[in-house]
């Protein structure tokens with residue numbers, strides 16, 4: 001079966017992103033290396049534009065539109081990082097963006113999305129079907145819908161995070177990546193297959209939302225209820241029809257971590273590395289630092305996916321609240 005995205009697509013995305021996305025730093029921690037007897041390389045996408053890797057996929061998808069599509073504009077539905085990614089990537093490319101958000105989304109997120117220049121359209125989460133509404137809006141206004149993960153150009157764009165890491169750090173034995181709908185891990189796995197074929201790719205999901213782990217075992221996409229977890233960027237209910245076959249082909253396994261392990265990892269990043277990382281951004285590091293994945297003696301790449309967390313929530317999580 002041919003996959004929806006190739007390694008060459010990831011390379012092409014990197015060329016489109018050059019000079020627009022940040023080439024984020026790769027940081028290390030002697031303390032963690034000594035504790036684990038390994039060499040860890042943290043690719044810090046919490047320091048990416050908009051504070052998460054989603055800028056990569058969003059920018060790449062918009063750059064691939066034709067002139068007529070660009071004139072009409074783009075649409076996304078999200079209350080999280082994808083909304084801000086599309087809003088900023090569209091503005092930078094002179095394209096109008098409409099973002100569909102629940103009316104009860106945090107005011108700060110709505111304001112940030114508007115500040116990036118997008119039009120925010122709200123809907124009632126209890127009574128309105130967001131996907132039907134998005135399709136109706138897209139049809140009525142002729143907008144191109146850009147989904148958060150299940151889109152070839154989005155997947156290729158996300159893969160550039162790992163591409164940069166492999167360029168900078170040779171001979172990695174393992175690459176560990178968080179998994180929501182699987183856009184990031186599938187793009188990164190394609191980059192690994194192209195640049196470091198001996199490197200094993202491991203996905204990490206929240207324990208309560210292990211739909212991709214279940215799907216790999218079942219050999220088909222399993223859909224779960226919206227999981228209860230502090231990792232709000234990975235509260236997806238199922239993998240994508242494009243991402244899942246790439247995960248099956250190129251990801252060795254998917255592990256899980258608990259919310260308590262995510263909080264411990266947020267604390268590690270803040271105390272030891274002086275980094276603010278959102279709960280979802282801690283998934284991959286948590287699997288390594290909390291010894292869910294054995295890394296002894298290995299050179300390990302870890303994608304730190306994002307840093308957008310309200311500071312009041314950040315401090316309450318660290319203080320032991322919800």
Ligand SMILES: *Cc1c(COP(=O)(O)O)cnc(C)c1O
Pocket residue numbers: 052053054080081082148149158178179180181182183184185233234236278280281305306307
């Ligand atoms: C969206 C997101 C994820 C999950 O990415 P997928 O491509 O859906 O797997 C992980 N971390 C952060 C910070 C995100 O914004």
